[in-house]
Amino acid sequence: MSRSAAQARLAAFLPHAGAAYTQHRNEDRGQGQHHAVSRLSAAVRRRLISEAEIAELVLGMHGYAPAAKFIAELYWRTYWKGWLEQHPSVWHDWRAECARLTEQGLPEGYAAAVEGRTGIDAFDAWARELFETGYLHNWARMQFASIWIFTLGLPWALGAAFTFRHLVDADPASNTLSWRWVAGLHTPGKVYLANAERIQVQTGGRFRAQGLTKTADVPRETSVPDLCRIREPAVPDLQAPSLLLLTPEDLSLETEVRLQGLDVRRVVACRRHCSGAADIAAVADGLQRATGHWGVAARWVDDVDAAVAVAQEDGVAQIVTGYAPVGQVADSLAAHREAIPIAEHRRAWDEQAWPYCRKGYFALAQHIPALLGTAALAPLPA
Numbered sequence: 559m560s561r562s563a564a565q566a567r568l569a570a571f572l573p574h575a576g577a578a579y580t581q582h583r584n585e586d587r588g589q590g591q592h593h594a595v596s597r598l599s600a601a602v603r604r605r606l607i608s609e610a611e612i613a614e615l616v617l618g619m620h621g622y623a624p625a626a627k628f629i630a631e632l633y634w635r636t637y638w639k640g641w642l643e644q645h646p647s648v649w650h651d652w653r654a655e656c657a658r659l660t661e662q663g664l665p666e667g668y669a670a671a672v673e674g675r676t677g678i679d680a681f682d683a684w685a686r687e688l689f690e691t692g693y694l695h696n697w698a699r700m701q702f703a704s705i706w707i708f709t710l711g712l713p714w715a716l717g718a719a720f721t722f723r724h725l726v727d728a729d730p731a732s733n734t735l736s737w738r739w740v741a742g743l744h745t746p747g748k749v750y751l752a753n754a755e756r757i758q759v760q761t762g763g764r765f766r767a768q769g770l771t772k773t774a775d776v777p778r779e780t781s782v783p784d785l786c787r788i789r790e791p792a793v794p795d796l797q798a799p800s801l802l803l804l805t806p807e808d809l810s811l812e813t814e815v816r817l818q819g820l821d822v823r824r825v826v827a828c829r830r831h832c833s834g835a836a837d838i839a840a841v842a843d844g845l846q847r848a849t850g851h852w853g854v855a856a857r858w859v860d861d862v863d864a865a866v867a868v869a870q871e872d873g874v875a876q877i878v879t880g881y882a883p884v885g886q887v888a889d890s891l892a893a894h895r896e897a898i899p900i901a902e903h904r905r906a907w908d909e910q911a912w913p914y915c916r917k918g919y920f921a922l923a924q925h926i927p928a929l930l931g932t933a934a935l936a937p938l939p940a
């Protein structure tokens with residue numbers, strides 16, 4: 559998707575972001591019929607369009623109270639990002655657990671689940687929809703994860719790996735932590751149990767899910783997540799000659815007022831940061847906008863090693879990139895911070911909300927009206 563396609567999708571969805579969203583957002587009408595929700599996640603995940611831009615337009619059309627539900631959902635993304643930022647071991651432990659489970663041999667029932675052959679009609683249809691389209695409705699994702707864990711008895715970590723591989727909006731925080739939330743690992747004592755009658759109602763009678771369990775065995779936690787301080791990145795020096803590195807973490811840096819005066823000499827992107835066609839298309843769109851905005855050449859390179867080499871050839875003083883939250887991009891940058899200064903631009907939206915994302919979502923939710931009144935919604939440049 560491109561930024562202009564995301565803007566067009568948002569414009570078309572705007573009238574539905576108020577009362578209609580509140581009323582219908584949990585209805586899953588099936589592939590190609592997800593009109594009650596925005597389907598903006600693939601764009602927001604890559605910040606082709608930002609949460610601040612979306613919130614500003616939604617609030618402009620509806621005001622806060624009618625759009626509070628939509629805004630609250632937007633802040634779930636912020637919450638997961640901020641929470642993982644302060645519990646990074648969860649990401650690394652999940653990756654290690656997936657490697658361990660794969661090495662020891664995939665469990666019985668795994669192949670039937672990922673191929674949509676379990677005999678549970680709703681689950682099988684969602685597995686196919688995910689595979690074919692890369693998208694699942696939020697409510698369907700919750701049922702899917704719940705059936706995977708509690709009815710099929712499969713490890714949550716492998717389920718999270720399966721959706722992470724196929725979702726076009728695959729996000730280290732939203733994906734990993736939503737699975738943990740369903741499993742009862744995020745809020746101790748609270749699991750999400752799928753229910754056949756509710757599935758029938760919310761899907762407009764499309765499914766009669768058979769054999770769903772009515773009890774939940776919460777998976778055992780292998781280690782307790784550590785609470786860490788939010789990482790403080792080096793801040794871009796606006797006067798220093800810079801190589802701008804675009805990654806799928808933030809593809810509209812040219813819209814940020816704070817970066818307007820940045821002395822950009824070249825823009826690069828790494829193939830290694832792209833995990834599929836959607837990433838490549840989005841990054842290509844980002845490169846085009848950035849070169850137009852800063853009036854410099856763009857170049858694809860293989861990986862961060864190659865980006866550092868280009869920076870050194872060009873004789874720039876720093877690499878500037880969008881803040882890399884916990885995930886693969888941050889992992890890839892970590893190894894190169896000695897070679898050249900890497901400065902990261904963190905958006906006001908995250909900066910202001912993340913300190914409230916240490917505990918449960920409601921510790922953040924109570925601050926949403928105040929957060930919306932702050933610089934997080936700073937106007938875009940003309």
Ligand SMILES: Cc1cc2nc3c(=O)[nH]c(=O)nc-3n(C[C@H](O)[C@H](O)[C@H](O)COP(=O)(O)OP(=O)(O)OC[C@H]3O[C@@H](n4cnc5c(N)ncnc54)[C@H](O)[C@@H]3O)c2cc1C
Pocket residue numbers: 583595596597598599600602603631632633634635636638694695696697699700703721722725727728729730732733734736737740
């Ligand atoms: C098991 C599971 C895995 C998930 N994996 C991902 C993932 O990898 N990437 C991802 O972006 N979302 C993930 N989600 C959250 C949510 O399902 C999607 O963000 C949402 O379905 C996207 O559809 P939409 O854009 O039409 O959402 P809308 O309902 O239109 O919401 C607008 C925006 O708010 C954000 N949002 C809405 N609901 C949530 C939520 N529950 N959690 C976090 N953000 C939310 C998204 O950015 C979304 O685009 C997951 C949820 C579950 C239960």
